[in-house]
Amino acid sequence: MTDVRTKESRRYRWWHAAAVGVVANIASALPAGYNGDGDFYASLRTPPGAPPGWVFAPVWAANNTLTLVSNLRIANLPEETPGRRRALEVEAANWVLFSSFAGMFFGLRSPILAAANTMAGFALTTYSVRATAALDRRAAWALVPRLAWLGFASYVSTSIAVKSPDRLFGYRPGRSDRV
Secondary structure (H helix, E strand, O other): OOOOOOOHHHOOOHHHHHHHHHHHHHHHHHHHOOOOHHHHHHHOOOOOOOOOHHHHHHHHHHHHHHHHHHHHHHHOOOOOOOOHHHHHHHHHHHHHHHHHHHHHHHHOOOHHHHHHHHHHHHHHHHHHHHHHHOOOHHHHHHHHHHHHHHHHHHHHHHHHHHHOOEOOOOEOOOOOOOO
């Protein structure tokens, strides 16, 4: 049987992007459960300039919306476009990192894993902006706020990882023994 769909019928729509966002956010929330997250974050030794806990939800809502717009633009390029598949693979890896962060930080109470996740996200997003810019400059610009946020978040998360206890790794700052 032959495929009679037109190119137009294979285009990804806004609801495809919305489904990716919903799945990523559900996957992010499930392992952690978000029980006592505010208390946990407040107990950490944060660096100067660290945002209050309530800032993260609106920042990530904006970043994820812009990321989905970017991903949709790239997904709708012709499949044979050089670099398209690689750009989408890197973005898929970024979604995995986003989805796993809450489980690492809040679920496992591991600032060390969370910092590694954040720095990996910054590195992948740096690559993603460059790869996406070669395909669609507007799509690349939509990723720049996430890149800026992850750069800032790398500073915050690394400082928290160094200054705060990590239950998973048994790390206590300023002590040679374990938790």
